[in-house]
Amino acid sequence: MIVEIISTGTELLLGQINTDAPYLAKRLNELGYSVLFQSTVGDNRERMSQVIQTALSRSDIVITSGGLGPTQGDITKEVTASVLNLSMYLHEASVERIKRFFAQRHLGMAHSNLRQAMMPEGAIVVDNTCGTAPGVILELANGKVIIHLPGPPRELTVMFDQSVIPYLNRRFGVQGSIVSKVLRTYGLGEPLLEERIHQFILAQGNPTIALLAKGGEIHVRLTAKGESHAEAQKLITDLENKIYPYISDYIFGFDGETLEYITGRLLAAKNFTIALAESCTGGLVSSRLTDIPGSSNYFTGSVVCYSNHIKIEEVGVSAAILEKFGAVSQETALSMAEGIQRKFSADIGIGITGIAGPGGATPNKPVGLVYIAVSGPKGTALHEHFFNGSRLDIKNRTALTALNELRKYLLSL
């Protein structure tokens, strides 16, 4: 069953972020419908008419959002009525409901609000429990359906979940089950990751495989359709088991599991505490680690040590090391990790130093040069990195990499 989502509203063409279409797309996919097109059009009769005609020609179900309000710019129902050659009438039950809505809130009702109760003949009127504009379902002679939903996200989501889903289930039957699973990877670029599982991507059908770059991570998303949830789930598990060995070095978690969540779980499982000395990340790694509820059980604290003075006094880096090798060096990172571990009496210490830019580079030390040290019961692991991008990109990549190196260190114990 092919669905097309049409978002109406000039504000979207001016650059407002659309959250209605993603919501509908996500829910419809979960229900087993294929959303193949999304269109956005302004509050203009001719162009909206074109877009609705195109959608009805290529899709089984067309769902619009927006344009059901009381103003002259709200024209969605009228445009559909003219596309389908339907007349409009005043739907008395909606008039009563809208009047009640205003009376209950001790608000005056503008006459224009009655526009919201005008309906194309033959419409199935859908009550709006969060606002005034009713929704509309029209069943066409050729079996297709067009559904008009209000634009405000709260009204749209509630109406869709409470009324439209039950309608779709009655009208088209349950569409089977869709199960999705995300394998979250870090540390290998998208093309090289794809090369490793190329054979599976080429051979994909059901489940599908999609690679997505997300905030520095690469996500591998498997999506399966089945008659039942169990069937779809089995298809996912089978494919995952095949793919896993090729990229297991880079998979750190699944679905909603972030690097800070995974490392936090490992720390908690081993009953370890952690302390950090952060220079170029400026506290970002500590902030990420403490995003996790319960992190106070393993996170003792950290020192953000931008100045050499703080590195010496508060972290215990020796002035001689700073002088000889510089603040951005292997030796300093090592000394930071070991110093903070000792000073905060933690099981694990992390030291991070680098040049986030745009200033601070020297001939031998470019912007993006970063050293990360992780010290603990098995000695100290140290890595050198060259990151690129803006100051924020470099901070973000450094933070993710530090969390990933912490994860690997913990797994190696």
Added chain:
Amino acid sequence: MIVEIISTGTELLLGQINTDAPYLAKRLNELGYSVLFQSTVGDNRERMSQVIQTALSRSDIVITSGGLGPTQGDITKEVTASVLNLSMYLHEASVERIKRFFAQRHLGMAHSNLRQAMMPEGAIVVDNTCGTAPGVILELANGKVIIHLPGPPRELTVMFDQSVIPYLNRRFGVQGSIVSKVLRTYGLGEPLLEERIHQFILAQGNPTIALLAKGGEIHVRLTAKGESHAEAQKLITDLENKIYPYISDYIFGFDGETLEYITGRLLAAKNFTIALAESCTGGLVSSRLTDIPGSSNYFTGSVVCYSNHIKIEEVGVSAAILEKFGAVSQETALSMAEGIQRKFSADIGIGITGIAGPGGATPNKPVGLVYIAVSGPKGTALHEHFFNGSRLDIKNRTALTALNELRKYLLSL
């Protein structure tokens, strides 16, 4: 000049939020172009071909995002080539640039990356300064133009601003002028802020006024159209001067100016240094402050002090205070601010303690209770707050509020 934006990528049909199309729409509108349609289509040859044909039939300029990557799912250029009956060739300069991109980063290049250098004949190739996929501009015999941009937002925005805008100006001339200005506010909720400037919102025409909630801030965006930049600019300035007195207490900056940027500028202007003792924010305020290039001139360092032990040893909070008043108390916040200021020899000290939740509440101290102290040459300012929302919401609100209180403290000196 009518523009249509086509977003490609199956992930968008599955419900991922689209930020590329809003970005392009916003910029194009500012430049005076009319964005009349937006379409979204998956990585499917036949359907993408349909959508591109429809767009070329009704718009003068068609801009696509996505599908220029190295994978088999990246088909945008090929689809356009087949719609326009163009053959594809390997663009040697792009091959060299992509090879250099990988070599500079000491990364291996997958063979599939060369797909990104395949171009439709006659293409104007646009360099990608942030990634590997070049952009493509094709000028059709009928005067229309189709432009392919990469999907990753950073690559798309930089390429659009650096290369596409100059191209459009050359090809189509300057389209009149739109000027926008954002007044960034913090500390007053959207309904109350709207009430203060209600008369201007009701009377708006050109310029328009829009209120937008953004990551805890409320933005007031003024947008004016004029024949010239100067004319549009004057309209903005006139309206801004009228609105300003009503909300001046809450405006902290304009356009791209973040709270960390504004506070950083104030610190630098006064030649002050700052140090922080962060508990419930876990390093987030330090990370924000160090997002600003050059922050090493005023940011000395901070201690993230989750455990009482660290508060005592590293920040200098007295054990007696912690015992008597608890870690989340006015007295502890005060002592943290003054302790870190002294210990790190900084001009300004900030102490933040609170309960980010979901655990940690007591009968007298609910989740969301936060104390923020700012100490400096004029003594110590202390505020109590009750924030709500998730752990991340509370961390974010606390960080913004701390930056705002730092700003007010600095302005009061």
